[in-house]
Amino acid sequence: MSTLPSRRAFGGLLGSTAAAATLPAPSAAATERSFRAAPERDSARPNILCILADDLGWADLTCFGSPTINTPRLDRLARQGVRFTQAYAGSSTCSPTRFALYTGRYPGRCAGGLAEPIADSTAGLDPGHPTLASLLREAGYDTALIGKWHCGYLPDFSPTRSGWNTFFGNLGGALEYYSKIGVRGEYDLYEGDATYQDLRYYTRVLTERAVEHVGTREAGTPWLLNLNFTTPHWPWIAEGDEAEGAEIVRRLRDGDSRALFHLDGGSLEKYAEMVEDLDRSVGLVLDALAASGQQRDTLVFFGSDNGGERWSHQWPLSGEKASLQEGGIRIPQIVRWPARLDGGQVSHLPNYSPDWTATLLELAGARPDPGHPLDGHSLAGYLLRGEAPPERDMFWRVRAERALRRGDWKYHRDEAGGEHLYNVEEDPRERADRAIAEPELFADLRSTWEAIDAGLLPYPD
Incomplete structure (x- = not known):
């Protein structure tokens, strides 16, 4: 069991950490590598x-x-x-x-x-x-x-x-x-x-x-x-x-x-x-x-x-x-x-x-x-x-909107009822609507969203 800092010591820790926070911090992306599991390890x-x-x-x-x-x-x-x-x-x-x-x-x-x-x-x-x-x-x-x-x-x-x-x-x-x-x-x-x-x-x-x-x-x-x-x-x-x-x-x-x-x-x-x-x-x-x-x-x-x-x-x-x-x-x-x-x-x-x-x-x-x-x-x-x-698939629902992501693709219905299809890997800003260009995928994602929604509680009136 560790010994806790007193409230005065706690304040001192905060102060020293605050000072450190003024120093510029390098981006994590500068040295990181793509994820790889380490399966040989074991632990509790x-x-x-x-x-x-x-x-x-x-x-x-x-x-x-x-x-x-x-x-x-x-x-x-x-x-x-x-x-x-x-x-x-x-x-x-x-x-x-x-x-x-x-x-x-x-x-x-x-x-x-x-x-x-x-x-x-x-x-x-x-x-x-x-x-x-x-x-x-x-x-x-x-x-x-x-x-x-x-x-x-x-x-x-x-x-x-x-x-x-x-x-x-x-x-x-x-x-x-x-x-x-x-x-x-x-x-x-x-x-x-x-x-x-x-x-x-x-x-x-x-x-x-x-x-x-x-x-x-x-x-x-x-x-x-x-x-x-x-x-x-x-x-x-x-x-x-x-x-x-x-x-x-x-x-x-x-x-x-x-x-x-x-x-x-x-x-x-x-x-x-x-x-x-x-x-x-x-x-x-x-x-x-x-x-x-x-x-x-x-x-x-x-x-x-x-x-x-x-x-x-x-x-x-x-x-x-x-x-x-x-x-x-x-x-x-x-x-x-x-x-x-x-x-x-x-x-x-x-x-x-x-x-x-x-x-x-x-x-x-x-x-x-x-x-x-x-x-x-x-x-x-x-x-x-x-x-x-x-x-x-990842599914989201709020009263005014719906969304479903599968792989790189995302189906989205906005607050006004407009329906869209985006490749969010290539287009994270959601500007290039691919619904017309990919009609089968669009229809599949929409129907999948509706099937999941059918199993959820309806919103109260």
Whole structure:
């Protein structure tokens, strides 16, 4: 068991990491090679540290091409692991993606997954539905969720009702970073199912709790930690912006229900500040993991819950959060597991959230529930044994749009009802519509989408 830093020492670590973050970081692409499995290796079941950023765009990290945001700690994670260039979220907004990751199934399999996103107490993840956490717990894992849940509110829904042994974080989709006032106008920081008072900057609070949690894991018991930051989700408030936060709270209390959306706030510079703070925070958690002696046997997964929003850099992708264009669903993704995966690698394998549920269950020796079959496909054979990746279609559905990807091709129906076919490998910006030139493929992908959709719950009127 490692010795935790004091709060003063924690602040010192943050300061030294912040200084390091001002140095230019080389792109991971400069030295990485195409992914190749190392099947001769063997290891025990991994610990799993699954880190989600919130509304982080595909190219918002230096190692994914950001020209202005400096992310040396995440760049280093990429150099130590595998960078996935064609990774996708399970949906284009917060709640449905979390349903997809937690259940390994299309969000439309669950009534709560139809909310895009969840905004009231009527919808949530059914506590009786098996989850990544509940299945890993049955396999002997200690399970915890720190940060944003966004799969339903108390009294009916919470992480502790869905398989996580411990929970510390917020139940809703967003909050003001200091007051912890959430989208429903209520205080939204919990430890377990009880409110927890801490008015410091939220990213700092989550980071400190995650550092503590990682450092106190007992050897011999594998663990899962879902670490879900709200950074860089609106409101765009960095550490030190207490006055800006207080003004948002004042407007909320005066009846401005949209104040938290921060439509009149933020900037490119403020967004960069928040992403760079996320980078420092992830770095502190990874430092704690290394200090605990568990780094070699811990699989670290880093991604985002959907594409970026107003201030995000996503070039060359089109669209943003809430859209099924590439910019709304393609995300930065990094995976590191020193015991089994060589570092300095890049994979262009298309994958998305439900695949990682299936993958993590297989790596942990946990069995999916036969009554709730997974829609994701395990990548364990590809990652560990050099097997060909699974051949399957990736499916997305939101009220106004539909999309399906097969190989290099993507079928997309936009909000206006226009239907398109793109080769997103050659045309990631989705500009060259090939629907007329490839009528049979277009019809096949559309009919496949409709067949999958027919097996899902309909949206309520």
